[in-house]
Amino acid sequence: MEATSVRPGYELWRPNREKSETKTTKFLVSFVLLVSAGLLIVITIGGWSRLEGASVGIATLIWAGLYIVFAFLVGARWQRGVLPVASALAIILAIFAAVAAPAWFDRNKPGLSGPALPDDLLGLLCIILIPVQLLLIVVAMVGFNQNWHVEEERPIGSGERPRWRHAAGIGGCRLRQGWPTGAGGRSASPCRSAARR
Secondary structure, eight states: OOOSOOOTTEEEEOGGGGSHHHHHHHHHHHHHHHHHHHHHHHHHHHTGGGSSOHHHHHHHHHHHHHHHHHHHHHHHHOOTTHHHHHHHHHHHHHHHHHHHHHHHHHTOSTTOOOOSSOHHHHHHHHHHHHHHHHHHHHHHHHHHHTOTTOOEEEETTTTSOOOEEEOSSTTOEEESSOOOBOGGGOBOOHHHHHHTO
């Protein structure tokens, strides 16, 4: 759940965003979105002269632009809400790519003028786009289920690691921030262990 107010002396943090698997998923989602956008741009520009109207090319470029925006929102701002939208777009795009790939291969015949890129290459890129979209669906749904938005309260400074300050003398040091105490209320600091040697 998301906290609407914070008690004095506490701060909000999102524990799920600090997990290594969550950071990996976020990177994968952003990376696959950018790869998908790159493939769309190459296919659209490379086959522009043989598209069924300029509106198709413009719509495809807008699609690629949405993927780039989604990659930024996920990678820089942890926006979980765009993940289901990206999955839905990936399903539709995978279907379009499966339909378009055979059409590009069928154009590779003598007497037909080709687009800027070879027809076979454009067909191959469409085929590559299909598993990329399937991967996008999977990683986006995994990221959505990791609950990046969950907020919790914790005492201010509790997430910081203890810092040590060296004191005068050989091998001397003293605690700068609250180090946990051991039995009998004595400090469990490594300085105390070093002083006994």
